[in-house]
Amino acid sequence: MLYDLVIIGAGLAGFSSALVAVERGKKTVILARGLGNLYSSSGYIDLLGYYPATERKPLLSLLEGLNRLIDEKPAHPYSLVGTDMIKDAFSSFLSISEVMGLPYGGSTYKNVIMPTAVGSLVPTTLFPKTAERDVFEAEKIVVAGIRELIDFFPAYTAGNLEIALERKIDFYWVNIGINVHRELNSYDIALALEEKEIRDRLLKQLKPISKGSLLLIPAVLGVKRWKEVISHMEEELECKVLEIPTFPPSVMGYRLAETLLNYLKSKGVEIITGYSVDYFKGDKDVEEVAITMSNGRLKKFKGKSYILATGGILGEGLQVYPQEIKETIFSLPVISPEPPSREDFFNLEGQPFSSTGVFVNNSLQPLDRTGKVIFNNLFVSGATLGGYDPFLEKSGNGVALSTGYKAALMALKG
Numbered sequence: 001m002l003y004d005l006v007i008i009g010a011g012l013a014g015f016s017s018a019l020v021a022v023e024r025g026k027k028t029v030i031l032a033r034g035l036g037n038l039y040s041s042s043g044y045i046d047l048l049g050y051y052p053a054t055e056r057k058p059l060l061s062l063l064e065g066l067n068r069l070i071d072e073k074p075a076h077p078y079s080l081v082g083t084d085m086i087k088d089a090f091s092s093f094l095s096i097s098e099v100m101g102l103p104y105g106g107s108t109y110k111n112v113i114m115p116t117a118v119g120s121l122v123p124t125t126l127f128p129k130t131a132e133r134d135v136f137e138a139e140k141i142v143v144a145g146i147r148e149l150i151d152f153f154p155a156y157t158a159g160n161l162e163i164a165l166e167r168k169i170d171f172y173w174v175n176i177g178i179n180v181h182r183e184l185n186s187y188d189i190a191l192a193l194e195e196k197e198i199r200d201r202l203l204k205q206l207k208p209i210s211k212g213s214l215l216l217i218p219a220v221l222g223v224k225r226w227k228e229v230i231s232h233m234e235e236e237l238e239c240k241v242l243e244i245p246t247f248p249p250s251v252m253g254y255r256l257a258e259t260l261l262n263y264l265k266s267k268g269v270e271i272i273t274g275y276s277v278d279y280f281k282g283d284k285d286v287e288e289v290a291i292t293m294s295n296g297r298l299k300k301f302k303g304k305s306y307i308l309a310t311g312g313i314l315g316e317g318l319q320v321y322p323q324e325i326k327e328t329i330f331s332l333p334v335i336s337p338e339p340p341s342r343e344d345f346f347n348l349e350g351q352p353f354s355s356t357g358v359f360v361n362n363s364l365q366p367l368d369r370t371g372k373v374i375f376n377n378l379f380v381s382g383a384t385l386g387g388y389d390p391f392l393e394k395s396g397n398g399v400a401l402s403t404g405y406k407a408a409l410m411a412l413k414g
């Protein structure tokens with residue numbers, strides 16, 4: 001079978017390309033070793049939180065910051081995609097999110113400020129519509145922690161928020177009354193709260209403290225039935241609820257990743273996970289790639305075009321060796337800093353490995369060290385790209401979404 005598009009990687013970058021392909025009716029397969037970092041992430045899509053990256057004041061006027069970045073950093077993935085296409089990618093995602101049944105809000109014009117589990121305030125760009133709540137406007141804010149949940153401490157969250165917002169914030173402990181002799185993570189609790197009986201126990205404790213307030217609660221309000229759980233809570237408690245993303249596993253990231261995965265499958269995209277792509281054939285064009293099946297045989301996939309969306313160092317599309325960093329499938333040259341010294345490693349001005357990656361031209365085709373295109377029909381997206389620091393800039397999912405979008409447009413051109 002000849003695919004129009006073979007995508008390697010099932011993270012947001014790969015999914016973003018697949019959405020473009022689906023819209024154009026193209027035969028597409030996604031090959032992935034595992035599921036991407038979206039499952040661990042907050043589910044927020046950050047375009048650019050801070051610029052310059054070392055500026056710790058959140059960027060509010062997004063286009064101003066983005067245009068300045070594009071002027072100053074020509075090799076940054078956003079400079080290669082361009083403002084107009086970034087806007088297209090984001091607005092296309094907003095429309096598709098409605099169709100998929102997980103509507104997102106926000107815009108590319110301004111960031112909004114959201115509270116975190118540690119009580120800091122951070123900028124973000126797109127967020128589930130259920131999180132469309134303003135901590136600055138709320139008359140009363142209450143933080144609730146769930147005793148059985150690991151890694152969420154309401155006193156700590158409320159204390160730091162009090163400092164950040166310069167106002168009084170109450171906190172409470174509640175419980176869901178499950179005794180399994182182990183700590184529960186956010187996914188366990190989100191599943192439990194889909195049961196009305198367990199939810200009612202929580203509501204009974206929250207009712208006296210939350211009326212008329214903005215209730216900040218860790219993101220545990222349902223895995224699949226979140227809509228029902230959140231609206232039931234808001235109605236019963238007569239308050240607004242804002243889920244705060246938790247440390248992984250992150251239910252908000254999970255909801256987005258699963259929604260995308262199921263939507264793409266329903267549109268005919270083949271998604272094969274559990275196997276690494278570890279073979280390719282081709283010279284100026286990639287002719288085929290293959291995964292090694294459990295019986296040791298190669299299963300080959302031929303496409304007109306290919307997208308490499310393997311997630312950089314964290315996604316294991318790039319591997320770090322003592323003296324070099326390697327791109328694992330096509331042996332593409334990786335532009336990386338010298339191995340960082342001990343002092344560099346926790347450098348607050350940027351961790352050198354963060355901006356390591358494959359360098360590409362404006363069409364996102366990989367380049368060799370002389371600047372020549374290596375494979376005409378291969379396009380690179382997401383965290384495998386170099387030239388940006390997703391953590392310092394707060395741009396991880398934004399780069400994945402917009403480069404995935406452009407990579408697919410380039411790959412399917414002609």
Ligand SMILES: Cc1cc2nc3c(=O)[nH]c(=O)nc-3n(C[C@H](O)[C@H](O)[C@H](O)COP(=O)(O)OP(=O)(O)OC[C@H]3O[C@@H](n4cnc5c(N)ncnc54)[C@H](O)[C@@H]3O)c2cc1C
Nearest residue numbers: 009010011012013033034036037277311315382383396397
């Ligand atoms: C804990 C955490 C929280 C985050 N929170 C946020 C946030 O709040 N906002 C934000 O904007 N960003 C956030 N990010 C960053 C963001 O999630 C990443 O930058 C983004 O997901 C990168 O997407 P990607 O598709 O490029 O890579 P990934 O999501 O890493 O996906 C890579 C894919 O490639 C596959 N793969 C790798 N090698 C091979 C191979 N040889 N063969 C086959 N498949 C392969 C992997 O299995 C995976 O499916 C967070 C990241 C983490 C880890």
